[in-house]
Amino acid sequence: MEISESNIKELIHKVSLLKKEIQKVIVGQDIIIEEMLVALLAGGHCLLEGVPGLAKTLMVRTMSQALDLSFRRIQFTPDLMPTDIVGTEILEEDHTTGKRFFKFNKGPLFANIVLADEINRTPPKTQSALLEAMQEFEVTYGGQTYPLDRPFFILATQNPIEQAGTYPLPEAQLDRFLLYIKIGYPTAAEEVAILSSTTGSKRNVVNPVIGAEDIKVLQSLTREVSISEDLIAYVSDLIRATRPDTTVVGYVKEWVRWGAGPRAGQALILTAKARALIHGRYAVIMEDLQTMAYPVLRHRVLMNFKADAENVNADHVTAELVKAISRPKVNI
Incomplete structure (x- = not known):
């Protein structure tokens, strides 16, 4: 566009x-x-x-x-x-x-x-x-x-x-x-x-500042924000690591019953692009992905009975994954 x-x-x-x-x-x-x-x-x-x-x-x-x-x-x-x-x-x-x-x-x-x-x-x-x-x-x-x-x-x-x-x-x-x-x-x-x-008694008045057409344009712009192939590969590694049968992280095998599907990866990339745009950037950086990983994975990683008993939740798993999954070697 x-x-x-x-x-x-x-x-x-x-x-x-x-x-x-x-x-x-x-x-x-x-x-x-x-x-x-x-x-x-x-x-x-x-x-x-x-x-x-x-x-x-x-x-x-x-x-x-x-x-x-x-x-x-x-x-x-x-x-x-x-x-x-x-x-x-x-x-x-x-x-x-x-x-x-x-x-x-x-x-x-x-x-x-x-x-x-x-x-x-x-x-x-x-x-x-x-x-x-x-x-x-x-x-x-x-x-x-x-x-x-x-x-x-x-x-x-x-x-x-x-x-x-x-x-x-x-x-x-x-x-x-x-x-x-x-x-x-x-x-x-x-x-x-x-x-x-x-x-x-004072009430603040909220004024409308943006309309439907502007939102549509912003939604189109969000998809045009660039993301490197290395970061896309990082997202794939992160999502696959949430699954007990394909993970390389022992923490996941211990606490997770079902991991996230491909839709989680799509959501993570899209939300990272949107966050980058809100911050005035036209390219995704690692901070965008790691910040948005928590609300993206929170409802897509299903914990097992042991995790529920020990009060271990999806945010704990995401924190471990963010530390464990290797970052791209390039300076992003």
Whole structure:
């Protein structure tokens, strides 16, 4: 795609403005915000996990306000049906001819940004209704296929500590999320700032700074960011090392039941490209890959029973892999 250097810099500047608008409301969580923007530019979806009260929903809503895009929020509940999110056909009548016909009434999934709040509170039947939308960017109803608006970005949230009345996402659907982002508690200074800013009468206004066409251009630019063959080979080595049957890392054999598939490698390269672009670079460096390895692999490396018993998680495995897998010999 043909675009001038000045236009590229202007678009990257808009991304930095987008981040600043979100930070008007969200105190701290800079890494989380950046990972969400990475997923947006890479054209993927995010799963946000954190205990109640960490502003997961507020973060997504604020991001939607800073983007000049359509936004819908779906509160997932045990009684939610697939038609509640995809849409359904309704019977209508043509008053001029008297003929009746079915018309598809689009559900809340037909928006640029969709907040799937507490996604693990709805049964698998409804969860699976998102699969086609997340992967193919379209939905099928009654034999008819309906394309979704682009850009299309799903941000799902879930609570890790409350298991009663929840339905854990199956691995097939977890893999559809480009990034699995864990939100932790704020620092002491951030918590003081949160208490100060949220208990008064002043409310910060979030202004839209970037629209759909700019996002589409940025998503195209992301794929044009260069990555060396050596780094692609490094990604392949890293992903293959997550699999117990092909790994060279003993730590993996001890703790991992199933490793990541090729989609993880694709996700790692794409998100590294997006991170490079956000930082004003047109080529991927090792730091991009090693930073994005954690949210990319977090839900794609399945731990065994021993790991669960010893509280060893996928992040521990990723840290070991980053240390163990040889870097390219060239200076990148």
